[in-house]
Amino acid sequence: MNIQEYINSGILELYVYGALSPQESEEVSKVLKQYPEVETEVSEIEEALKSLASAAAPYNPEQMLAAIKAKLISHGGIVQMHPTPINKRARIISFISVAASLIFLVGIFVLLNRTNNLRQELRVVEAKNAIMQTKVDDSENSLNQAKTILAVIRDPKVTKVPLAGQQVAPDAYVNVFWDKENNKAYIDALGLPEPPQGMVYQVWSLKLDPLTPTSMGLLEDFSNNENKVFSFDNPNESQAFGITLEPAGGSETPTMDQLYTLGVVTNNA
Amino acid sequence: MQPDDLILRLQQKDEKAFERLYTLYSQSIFGVINSVLHDTEASEEVLQDVFIKVWDNCDSYSSKKGRFFTWLLNIARNAAIDKTRSKSFKNQKKNLTQEYFVDIIESKNSFSNKMDAIGISKYIKTLGEECKKVINLLFFKGYTQKEASEELSIPLGTIKTRNRLCLNKLREILVE
Numbered sequence: 459m460n461i462q463e464y465i466n467s468g469i470l471e472l473y474v475y476g477a478l479s480p481q482e483s484e485e486v487s488k489v490l491k492q493y494p495e496v497e498t499e500v501s502e503i504e505e506a507l508k509s510l511a512s513a514a515a516p517y518n519p520e521q522m523l524a525a526i527k528a529k530l531i532s533h534g535g536i537v538q539m540h541p542t543p544i545n546k547r548a549r550i551i552s553f554i555s556v557a558a559s560l561i562f563l564v565g566i567f568v569l570l571n572r573t574n575n576l577r578q579e580l581r582v583v584e585a586k587n588a589i590m591q592t593k594v595d596d597s598e599n600s601l602n603q604a605k606t607i608l609a610v611i612r613d614p615k616v617t618k619v620p621l622a623g624q625q626v627a628p629d630a631y632v633n634v635f636w637d638k639e640n641n642k643a644y645i646d647a648l649g650l651p652e653p654p655q656g657m658v659y660q661v662w663s664l665k666l667d668p669l670t671p672t673s674m675g676l677l678e679d680f681s682n683n684e685n686k687v688f689s690f691d692n693p694n695e696s697q698a699f700g701i702t703l704e705p706a707g708g709s710e711t712p713t714m715d716q717l718y719t720l721g722v723v724t725n726n727a
Numbered sequence: 728m729q730p731d732d733l734i735l736r737l738q739q740k741d742e743k744a745f746e747r748l749y750t751l752y753s754q755s756i757f758g759v760i761n762s763v764l765h766d767t768e769a770s771e772e773v774l775q776d777v778f779i780k781v782w783d784n785c786d787s788y789s790s791k792k793g794r795f796f797t798w799l800l801n802i803a804r805n806a807a808i809d810k811t812r813s814k815s816f817k818n819q820k821k822n823l824t825q826e827y828f829v830d831i832i833e834s835k836n837s838f839s840n841k842m843d844a845i846g847i848s849k850y851i852k853t854l855g856e857e858c859k860k861v862i863n864l865l866f867f868k869g870y871t872q873k874e875a876s877e878e879l880s881i882p883l884g885t886i887k888t889r890n891r892l893c894l895n896k897l898r899e900i901l902v903e
Contacts, residue, residue, distance in 0.1 A: 468887035471845055471894055475865050475867045476797040504796050506754070506898045509864060513835070514758035514828040514845040514867075516767040523749050526778050527742075531764055533779070634728055 464489070465499050474503050600684065607687050610635045610644050619699055621721035626703075627651060632719045634699045636692060643674065643692035643699075650718060653680055653703060659718065660708045661690060664698040666722070671700070676708050698722040729795050737785050745782060751776070752796065756803045761868045762828035763807035765899070769816060774808045804869040827863040828856075846900045853900075857881075858893035865890060 472478050473486045490496050512518075610616050616637045622629035631649035636642075644659055653659055659677040664670065674690045677683075702709075703716040730751065736744035756777060761770040780802055788798045810816050832851050851859075860879055864870040865886075876883040 466888075466891070468889075468891035471891050472865070472872065474794055474797055474885060476793065476801050476869060477865050480792065483842070484791055487791050490736060497728070500794065503894060504729070504794060506894060506901055508752070508796065509755075509901055510828075510847060510850075510862075510897060511755035511758035511762070511867070514762045514831045515754045516761055519753050519757045519771070520750065522753070522771065522775060523746060526749070526775050527746075529775060529779055606776055644893060648881065681852075694824075 459489075461493055461495055465496065470496065470500050471503055474507060475501060478647065492680075495721065506543065538583050603685055603687065605645075607644065607685065610637065615639055615723075617723060619721050621699055621701065621719035623649075624717045624720055626716060627718045630718050632699075632701060632721075634721065636723070641691055641693045643687045643690045643696075645677065645701075646686065647677055647680070647688060647701075648686040650677075650680075650686070650701070653677075656706050657703050658706050658708060659701050660704045660712065661688075662700045662701055662702065662712050663692060663694040663696040665695065666697045671712050673708065673710075676704075698725055729790075730864075731790065732784075733865075734788065734790075734795050740782075741837075749778060752799055756785070756799055756832075758828070758831075759867055760805050760807045761801060762831055762863075763804065764810060764816075765831065766816075769810055770807075773803070773810050775898075777803045777806050800866075802869075803870065827859070827866050829859050831864070846903065847897075850897050850900045853896065854893065857889070858896075859884070861890050862893055 469482075471479070476483075478486065491501055506596060539678060599718060611618075614634045617707040618638060619634040621632040621634060627650075629649075630651065633646040635644040635646070637644075638711055643661075643663075647659065650659060659680065661674040661677065662672075663674050664672075672694050675688075677688050680686070698721060700712065700720045701718050702712040702714070703718060730748070733744045733747050733751075753774065756768060757774050760773045760777070761767065762768050764773065777799070781799065784802075788795060793842055794797070829851055832847060857879070861875065861881075864875045864878060865872075869880065872883060872886045875881070876886050881889065
């Protein structure tokens with residue numbers, strides 16, 4: 459659109475007069491909002507017409523304002539005035555409520571955060587507790603074991619049978635504590651080397667004449683047994699104890715060339 | 728620029744905005760009414776009614792439809808024309824002459840705004856008869872282009888441009 463042509467057409471003067479159809483006026487209103495030079499032109503036309511019309515007024519009717527306001531009040535037009543203080547108060551109240559909600563939200567967020575942190579800390583503490591409990595249980599276990607061992611060693615009715623190292627392992631040694639009354643034998647195998655992979659120590663009760671070995675059991679899970687003390691039932695009339703290295707699972711008869719330790723029960727007990 | 732902020736506040740029933748708008752527009756509206764009625768007392772009555780209507784019906788104004796001044800003009804011209812049809816006014820003004828705004832301005836001896844008054848007196852003197860008639864019908868009486876073209880025997884297509892030339896002189900003089 460050529461704006462200068464549009465202005466020169468005289469449509470804007472008719473627009474200010476109110477001489478255009480409603481549709482035409484709405485179109486001019488749109489153009490006016492789009493083009494500042496059109497808005498300026500309309501304002502200038504309006505000012506000129508206001509001056510012209512003012513010249514036709516009998517006088518400046520300023521003092522009539524009071525009479526008009528009096529009429530407005532009498533017909534109830536101005537009753538609900540003072541919108542400003544109400545607005546201000548409403549604004550303050552809405553500001554306060556917005557602020558309060560914000561603080562509330564922040565508070566909830568902080569609390570949630572703190573709860574989460576506490577929950578996590580609790581989980582960590584619980585895990586630590588569980589670990590501690592296991593350790594305590596372990597210690598208790600080993601203490602009980604130690605107590606049992608000590609009780610066995612101190613018991614005068616228990617026979618101590620030292621087994622000496624043999625040809626394959628001259629430095630090895632084992633003590634057997636044999637509680638004849640309760641048919642129990644405790645093997646203190648601290649002096650045995652770790653068995654090779656796939657091999658296991660087997661404990662034998664021996665009768666000497668003729669030499670008759672009876673398997674008492676295996677030193678299972680040797681490396682994980684901290685005290686290296688193993689307990690067995692031993693209802694045999696043992697005259698000697700021997701320990702051999704056997705393939706995992708043990709053997710029917712001892713492999714004599716893998717005899718690690720051997721000791722004879724002395725009869726003074 | 729028109730005072731959109733004041734108009735918005737008026738529509739929120741702000742009394743102060745009403746007062747400010749009254750100050751801005753009342754004298755020109757008073758002049759339009761008086762140019763129809765040629766009677767100070769009747770014009771005062773109509774002016775009051777017009778501004779009471781402005782207060783009561785300000786919600787119906789929208790800048791999409793047109794200027795606030797135009798909205799006021801329509802209310803004022805309609806109220807003034809209604810007044811000419813009322814019995815009391817007819818009885819009083821039996822010999823209604825074909826006077827118009829030019830007569831009022833020419834016969835006036837005091838202006839509230841001196842600078843404008845000098846310019847407008849000068850304008851009226853230099854204004855051709857046709858211009859006076861075109862402005863009178865379209866602006867003061869609220870005629871449509873078609874009504875004005877029939878009344879003045881001017882081709883419809885030339886009303887717009889002729890009117891613009893007439894008003895351009897006024898604007899030149901007022902700017903001087």
